[in-house]
Amino acid sequence: MVGGRGLGARTLRLYLPLAVFVILMLFPFYWMLITSIKPNRELYNARIMPLIVHQPTLKHYVDLLSQTNFLTWTYNTLLVAVVTTAVSLVLGTMMAYPLARMNFPGAAVVAIGVAATYLVPQPLLFIPMADIINRLELGNTLKAVMLTYPTLLIPFSAWLLMGYFKSVPRELEEAARIDGASRFQAMTRVILPLCTPGLLSAGIFSFTLAQNEFLYALTFLTKSEVRTVPVGAIAELIRGDVFYWGQLMAAALLGSVPVALIYAFFVEYYVAGLTSGSVKT
Amino acid sequence: MAVRPAPLARPAPVAGRPFTLRGLLEREGVFSWLMLGPGVLFLLAFVAYPFFYGIFLSLEDRPVAAAGVFIGLGNFVALARDAVFWQVTSNTFVYTIVTTILKLIGGLAMALVMNQQFRGKNLARAFLLLPFIVPTVLSTIAWMWILDPTFSVVNWLLVHGGVIKSGFSWLGNATLAMVSIIVVNTWRGMPFYGITLLAGLQTISPDLYEAAAIDGATTRQRFRHVTLPLLKPVLIIVTMFSVIFTFSDFQLVYALTHGGPANATQLFATSAFDIGMSGGQLGLGAAVALSMLPALALVIVGLTLYLRRE
Numbered sequence: 209m210v211g212g213r214g215l216g217a218r219t220l221r222l223y224l225p226l227a228v229f230v231i232l233m234l235f236p237f238y239w240m241l242i243t244s245i246k247p248n249r250e251l252y253n254a255r256i257m258p259l260i261v262h263q264p265t266l267k268h269y270v271d272l273l274s275q276t277n278f279l280t281w282t283y284n285t286l287l288v289a290v291v292t293t294a295v296s297l298v299l300g301t302m303m304a305y306p307l308a309r310m311n312f313p314g315a316a317v318v319a320i321g322v323a324a325t326y327l328v329p330q331p332l333l334f335i336p337m338a339d340i341i342n343r344l345e346l347g348n349t350l351k352a353v354m355l356t357y358p359t360l361l362i363p364f365s366a367w368l369l370m371g372y373f374k375s376v377p378r379e380l381e382e383a384a385r386i387d388g389a390s391r392f393q394a395m396t397r398v399i400l401p402l403c404t405p406g407l408l409s410a411g412i413f414s415f416t417l418a419q420n421e422f423l424y425a426l427t428f429l430t431k432s433e434v435r436t437v438p439v440g441a442i443a444e445l446i447r448g449d450v451f452y453w454g455q456l457m458a459a460a461l462l463g464s465v466p467v468a469l470i471y472a473f474f475v476e477y478y479v480a481g482l483t484s485g486s487v488k489t
Numbered sequence: 490m491a492v493r494p495a496p497l498a499r500p501a502p503v504a505g506r507p508f509t510l511r512g513l514l515e516r517e518g519v520f521s522w523l524m525l526g527p528g529v530l531f532l533l534a535f536v537a538y539p540f541f542y543g544i545f546l547s548l549e550d551r552p553v554a555a556a557g558v559f560i561g562l563g564n565f566v567a568l569a570r571d572a573v574f575w576q577v578t579s580n581t582f583v584y585t586i587v588t589t590i591l592k593l594i595g596g597l598a599m600a601l602v603m604n605q606q607f608r609g610k611n612l613a614r615a616f617l618l619l620p621f622i623v624p625t626v627l628s629t630i631a632w633m634w635i636l637d638p639t640f641s642v643v644n645w646l647l648v649h650g651g652v653i654k655s656g657f658s659w660l661g662n663a664t665l666a667m668v669s670i671i672v673v674n675t676w677r678g679m680p681f682y683g684i685t686l687l688a689g690l691q692t693i694s695p696d697l698y699e700a701a702a703i704d705g706a707t708t709r710q711r712f713r714h715v716t717l718p719l720l721k722p723v724l725i726i727v728t729m730f731s732v733i734f735t736f737s738d739f740q741l742v743y744a745l746t747h748g749g750p751a752n753a754t755q756l757f758a759t760s761a762f763d764i765g766m767s768g769g770q771l772g773l774g775a776a777v778a779l780s781m782l783p784a785l786a787l788v789i790v791g792l793t794l795y796l797r798r799e
Contacts, residue, residue: 221605222602222605222607225598226602226603226607226613227651229599229602229683230613230616230617230618232676233513233616233617233619233620233680234616234619236628236631236632236635236676237623237628237631239631239634239635239642240628243631243634251640252640254563254639254640254645258640258642258645259602259642259734260647267651273690277718298526299527299531302525302527303524303525303528303529303530304525306520306522306524306525307525310520310521311517311708312518312521312522313518315521318529318545320793320797321529321532321560322532323792323793323796323797324789324793325536327733327735327789327792327793328536328540328789329736329785330739331737331739331758331761331778331781332540332737332778332779333536333539333540333543333544334545334606334761334762334778335543335546335765335766335771335774335775335778336539336540336542336546337535337539338765338766338771339546340538340539348501356535358535359531359532359535359536362528362531362532363532366528390511390514390515391514391517391520392514392520393667400760410650416622419624420624420625422624422625422626422740422744423739423740423758423762426743426762427762427766437627438624438625438626438627438740441626441627441651442626442743442744442745443628450602453634453637456630456634457630457631457634459627459630460627460628460630460631461627463624463627464623464624464627464628467622467623467624468623468742470620471615471619472615475611475614475615475618478618479614479618479688482618482681482684482685483684483685483689
């Protein structure tokens, strides 16, 4: 690299902008954390310096867990995310495999269809979908979201996995077939194990998408017992003009924990999933 | 090695292949369609059908709990005469265009900063991506409090920094509310641009920069003539993706402003929700949602074709 090599130049080109980015990106999370442990007399007093906590308390967490349905919402969110991720991985794999490795009539149409369905945003579909869910009498059941989330996750998983499946050399499959493996066995015993990173990426990404989903959950789930965390927090923790900010922040923080944990352990796979669509490696 | 005579009497194959279930399953077309079947049927039932059913609904006067009456383009005519609808249209375009420019510039800057060698790079990348992975509604709740009319920390910093005398009503003023949703959307989406563009930058061979440097190219020239052209495919895909999901954004705005004050931040998606769900006019709501289609279709078709070509 040409240009300044000294510490000053490095500070200007790297440390300073990096610090600005990190502070801007992380400040809201810091704010979430300290708001959730501030007592109300600190939260609602404009005279007190707000950037630090003077007398931390866990009261908001205790209230959140004991006085609201937060634990039920968490259970619902996790259950829906796990079920829909599993379903979408299986169906996504089943779609991606032939699309990536076989020649058959209709392949091009299906491949375009998968890409297009991934790009169709939910706001285009939620009103007709609400009517369909009503006619199926699934309103206010978790089945309603379990049935609709895969519409977002299957095209994504299929598309991501196609890239991974394509990268496995054809010879491996042919060798397995010569040894007497059926097409199905060649897929499950030879190709899928080699594509474990792709399956992990698709799974983790699907899981975070399912945790993030809001519009369908808001539309189909109006009873407290069946709500997910984001819908419950918006619909029930904000009560009239009185804001329970400490509790809200505790909910926002706890609600982010499952995603953050998975992310912390599998960040590489997450980034791979994120960039696979746009960056050829 | 002894030469063995080739076996003369190989079992003669039956004319054609014997028809067996296994043989049938091994045929590429049959196997492929058996695998595709469940997924294709599911997507037809829950994406294609709702899509066309939505078009049908938009042509009806359809209250939520009663039968619909076909009214042709009546809903669209009503929308075209409604000043609020045009405000929603303009809001959506302003929101999409401004945030896209900000995210693109900010994300590119983030990627260029991160593309240097330093210790703790993976950790920094993990932290920078955090806004993008945390559920949108939950982080937006933090922003609601950051922008609170009475206890906004931004106001506190501005007042105590001597920039302003009294705090702004961030979400209560029409212009500031639009600024607010733009800021929060940029905050959430910038890391997506940053990390994806970083991955793109990392695929550019250092040899190219060296060659350019030997030819006497300045830092700026190297950026313009090496980095940008090679980054172009990634830039296009990331931007088109982001445009699709920003143009149809719902949850951030619904949580932060509910489209207010007085529709100042109402977008197509939030307006469709208000009319179709809260107002119970399914037909009119579907028409509002479908109004996104022409602009979206352009980007979706463009991106689908681009991705297929890649």
